[in-house]
Amino acid sequence: MADQGTDIAARKPLGLWRHLNKLRWLSLSCVLAMLIIIPYLHLYQTYTASHAYDLLAPSEKRIYDAMEILTAPFVSNPAEDLDAIKGNTWSGTFWGFRVSDPLAALGQSVAGLNVHWPFVATALIPIVVTLFFGRIFCGWICPATLIYELNTNFAAWLRWAGLKPALIPDHWRFDRRIKYAVLAGGLALSALSGASLVAGVYPPAIIGRETYYAVAQGGFGVGSAIFFATLLFDLLITRRGFCRYVCPGGALYSLLGRYRLVRIRRIAESCNDCAKCNVICEFELDPMRDDFGQECTNCTACMAICPTDAMTFMLRAGDYPAQGPGHLGREYRDAEIKQSEAAE
Amino acid sequence: MKISLLQPGLVLLALLLPLQSAEAHHILGRPGYSLNEDSNTPPSVQVETQAGGYALTYMAFPDIPRPQSPGRINFYAARISDGKPYPGKVKFLVRLDSWMTRFGIRDHTETIGVQSPDDAVFRQGVYYGPAGDYIITAEFEVDGEVHRVEFPLRVGIPDTIGPIGTAVGLMFVLLIGFGLVQRRRSLTGKIRAHHEKESPP
Numbered sequence: 367m368a369d370q371g372t373d374i375a376a377r378k379p380l381g382l383w384r385h386l387n388k389l390r391w392l393s394l395s396c397v398l399a400m401l402i403i404i405p406y407l408h409l410y411q412t413y414t415a416s417h418a419y420d421l422l423a424p425s426e427k428r429i430y431d432a433m434e435i436l437t438a439p440f441v442s443n444p445a446e447d448l449d450a451i452k453g454n455t456w457s458g459t460f461w462g463f464r465v466s467d468p469l470a471a472l473g474q475s476v477a478g479l480n481v482h483w484p485f486v487a488t489a490l491i492p493i494v495v496t497l498f499f500g501r502i503f504c505g506w507i508c509p510a511t512l513i514y515e516l517n518t519n520f521a522a523w524l525r526w527a528g529l530k531p532a533l534i535p536d537h538w539r540f541d542r543r544i545k546y547a548v549l550a551g552g553l554a555l556s557a558l559s560g561a562s563l564v565a566g567v568y569p570p571a572i573i574g575r576e577t578y579y580a581v582a583q584g585g586f587g588v589g590s591a592i593f594f595a596t597l598l599f600d601l602l603i604t605r606r607g608f609c610r611y612v613c614p615g616g617a618l619y620s621l622l623g624r625y626r627l628v629r630i631r632r633i634a635e636s637c638n639d640c641a642k643c644n645v646i647c648e649f650e651l652d653p654m655r656d657d658f659g660q661e662c663t664n665c666t667a668c669m670a671i672c673p674t675d676a677m678t679f680m681l682r683a684g685d686y687p688a689q690g691p692g693h694l695g696r697e698y699r700d701a702e703i704k705q706s707e708a709a710e
Numbered sequence: 711m712k713i714s715l716l717q718p719g720l721v722l723l724a725l726l727l728p729l730q731s732a733e734a735h736h737i738l739g740r741p742g743y744s745l746n747e748d749s750n751t752p753p754s755v756q757v758e759t760q761a762g763g764y765a766l767t768y769m770a771f772p773d774i775p776r777p778q779s780p781g782r783i784n785f786y787a788a789r790i791s792d793g794k795p796y797p798g799k800v801k802f803l804v805r806l807d808s809w810m811t812r813f814g815i816r817d818h819t820e821t822i823g824v825q826s827p828d829d830a831v832f833r834q835g836v837y838y839g840p841a842g843d844y845i846i847t848a849e850f851e852v853d854g855e856v857h858r859v860e861f862p863l864r865v866g867i868p869d870t871i872g873p874i875g876t877a878v879g880l881m882f883v884l885l886i887g888f889g890l891v892q893r894r895r896s897l898t899g900k901i902r903a904h905h906e907k908e909s910p911p
Binding site for chain 2: 423424425513515516517518519520521522523524525526527537580584585586590605641644645646
């Protein structure tokens with residue numbers, strides 16, 4: 367039993383597991399909303415600190431009024447109290463608690479050729495969470511994921527409508543190891559240049575920066591063009607291609623989550639081989655054949671779509687061994703019939 | 711006789727004083743809306759740069775020029791080596807700054823005026839046109855070489871949402887719309903794509 371891991375809910379998955387995907391969408395939406403609201407909060411903080419209401423343009427007064435209504439129940443002195451929440455998913459302070467993306471800590475340490483431990487310590491919690499849950503940041507927190515998944519839906523709709531946007535043949539596959547090369551190359555260039563270059567192509571960092579630019583400075587930077595290019599890459603080249611093949615943060619999280627403890631596993635006894643899990647998997651993994659690997663983000667989309675509740679969580683440092691066809695599927699039944707016929 | 715005139719005058723003044731409108735006072739000083747280009751310390755847009763061996767300072771008044779209203783551009787040029795002001799004349803030009811003009815559409819440059827130094831300042835009075843982004847060019851000659859320095863000028867309050875913001879907003883609406891309204895069809899598309907991948911021609 368130790369070899370096969372421990373099912374968190376034995377043979378029958380908890381009813382809650384099916385709804386985790388909705389919770390995930392809520393989480394992604396909240397993170398994106400937070401990234402947009404925080405710069406406005408800081409504008410409001412600046413306005414209040416400078417007592418500048420009378421000098422504001424009408425559009426700025428609207429921001430002031432909206433943020434005043436939003437924060438009034440929580441803060442008494444906005445100029446001081448709003449210091450409690452700053453930053454974005456790259457690095458931020460939340461009520462005195464500092465959290466950084468592990469890639470931020472690694473990139474900055476490599477670029478500076480110096481480890482500043484207080485900063486590295488801010489990445490500790492994401493690292494520990496990743497060691498347990500794998501690429502959960504990619505599936506549940508990354509603000510780009512929400513946009514990328516909507517983009518996937520759009521690409522699928524185009525395909526339904528008869529427009530096939532792919533520029534390469536469907537059966538072409540890239541090598542997933544490319545992203546590790548991007549991570550290594552990015553870190554090497556960061557060390558040479560002295561600037562954390564990996565942040566330049568890391569979508570959550572880009573979104574964090576660009577929302578700040580848009581709100582505080584009234585325009586977008588070059589990062590928005592890079593992010594738009596990643597959307598086109600996903601739309602025209604391959605589904606979630608950037609996350610799967612290029613993202614340096616995804617590479618780091620995959621490495622950290624290689625031996626994650628919490629994994630999804632298929633219950634072969636309940637599986638009917640309908641392949642809906644494979645269809646829905648954003649990372650084009652093969653849950654139907656027990657192949658999750660280190661890329662799985664534990665997004666639970668396969669759990670949500672499974673018509674026979676054949677997906678559950680387990681505690682195990684590696685994927686569940688291949689179980690063959692699902693017991694409710696035709697392949698398994700045919701094999702059983704053949705076996706019984708041979709026995710007779 | 712004089713005293714008798716002064717007394718009613720003082721009484722009249724005392725009666726009129728309370729009728730004077732109250733002046734607004736701001737904690738940081740006079741509020742911006744009461745300052746104009748003729749004030750001693752009006753807020754301004756200021757840009758500093760160097761060209762032709764001169765340190766150049768450009769100031770546009772007021773800081774947020776209103777459309778169809780008067781304003782002023784001050785231009786200072788001091789030689790970097792010894793701080794002496796530029797003795798010649800400076801020509802000021804203006805053109806629209808938009809994505810259209812960058813592609814050569816409506817790319818028309820107009821001369822505002824040519825100014826001589828007035829107490830080491832080149833003062834160019836202007837009447838701001840319609841709201842929009844403009845480029846002010848200051849042209850001057852040093853040792854036979856013509857130097858052109860361009861400065862940005864925004865007239866009126868900038869749009870809350872510009873063309874890029876509109877594009878980003880539209881993209882979001884489009885993606886969310888398809889994600890919600892066309893969910894089933896998107897899933898059909900995914901199934902179709904999956905089948906095509908699993909069974910290549």
